[in-house]
Amino acid sequence: MAVIRDVIPQLELFQPSSTEDAVALLAEHGSDAWVYAGGLDTLDWFKDRVKRPRVVVDLGAIESLREIRSTPDGLEIGAMAKLIDVVNHSEIQSQFPALAFAAKSAASPQIRNQGTIGGNISQDTRCWYYRDGWTCYRAGGNICYASPPTAMNREHCILGASRCVAVNPSDTAPVLVALGASMVVRRGRSERVVPAEEFFVGPEIDIERMTVLEPGDLLTSIRVPSTWAGTRVYFEKVRDRDTWDFPLVNVATAIRQDGDTIQDLRVVVNGVAPTPVRLTAVENAIRGQARNEDTATRAGDAAIQGVAPLTHNGFKVNLMRNLVKRSIRDEPMTA
Numbered sequence: 001m002a003v004i005r006d007v008i009p010q011l012e013l014f015q016p017s018s019t020e021d022a023v024a025l026l027a028e029h030g031s032d033a034w035v036y037a038g039g040l041d042t043l044d045w046f047k048d049r050v051k052r053p054r055v056v057v058d059l060g061a062i063e064s065l066r067e068i069r070s071t072p073d074g075l076e077i078g079a080m081a082k083l084i085d086v087v088n089h090s091e092i093q094s095q096f097p098a099l100a101f102a103a104k105s106a107a108s109p110q111i112r113n114q115g116t117i118g119g120n121i122s123q124d125t126r127c128w129y130y131r132d133g134w135t136c137y138r139a140g141g142n143i144c145y146a147s148p149p150t151a152m153n154r155e156h157c158i159l160g161a162s163r164c165v166a167v168n169p170s171d172t173a174p175v176l177v178a179l180g181a182s183m184v185v186r187r188g189r190s191e192r193v194v195p196a197e198e199f200f201v202g203p204e205i206d207i208e209r210m211t212v213l214e215p216g217d218l219l220t221s222i223r224v225p226s227t228w229a230g231t232r233v234y235f236e237k238v239r240d241r242d243t244w245d246f247p248l249v250n251v252a253t254a255i256r257q258d259g260d261t262i263q264d265l266r267v268v269v270n271g272v273a274p275t276p277v278r279l280t281a282v283e284n285a286i287r288g289q290a291r292n293e294d295t296a297t298r299a300g301d302a303a304i305q306g307v308a309p310l311t312h313n314g315f316k317v318n319l320m321r322n323l324v325k326r327s328i329r330d331e332p333m334t335a
Helices: 019-032 040-047 083-088 090-095 097-105 117-122 172-178 280-286 293-303 315-329
Strands: 012-014 033-036 055-058 068-071 074-078 182-187 190-195 218-225 232-238 249-258 261-270
Touching: 019 033, 019 055, 019 182, 019 218, 068 090, 074 090, 083 090, 083 097, 083 117, 090 097, 097 172, 097 232, 097 249, 117 172, 117 218, 172 232, 172 249, 172 261, 232 315, 249 315, 261 280, 261 293, 261 315, 280 293, 293 315
Parallel strands: 012 055, 033 055
Antiparallel strands: 068 074, 074 218, 182 190, 182 218, 232 249, 249 261
């Protein structure tokens, strides 16, 4: 268990005013540095004394990272844009309403007014063994405390486990994958653009990270192309409570139709695996079919191929099946 002490260990706080200064600080301090955005996930770690960085780089003064702007090919959303700004942005509401709805589904009004979209997609897993400071695989140990039959694993993986069975908790991530978004990452003077589908990494790649971000990297923005703008994009989240709760399962499905026929689609689920999972088996099973009850049922059945529930989370199997079915059959909800 975590050892709770009276005070947070001493750290050095930097508050750069530009992206260039922030990137320079991250390059200088490397693995000793912690990026502070909205601070909600950060303060949880610090209050429990589990994470003890020597340097904190606070991005709050960099206004350019908060911008949401139109581009010739869609929208670019600054990583420091608050979730509430994503919810209320007129172009996001008109072109990508599912993204606004997903951002509105995250946490509570107070948290949406503080939390950022970059933080929502980059946040660490909520597995309580890991968050409480147990020396599990993800924390550098040699065991997963959530996988034994007697463990508390109701919220954990039914897909994609590899030693670690913790899940990705983001609500905006599956929508961004469904929309074919890309993440812009700065490191020193270089910049790379990472497709959302490749931004998240599972434990089979790196068991101590959930994204491609490494020490020295800074997520600066999210690019959402116009490819799926104005099309039918569905998002739904199931959680224990109606507010301030992480998903048990969520789903994002983008469909392009010709009449009643599904021409193309992208189906993504989250809360069931270490990363948002694109269900290509579902896409291949119903592409070219009429969007109706039978097709939706076939999609739901295809969604649960290969699931491996743990002792206490078998309910997620039917939940995921039904959410995928509804994402094909029902009309999208809006923010």
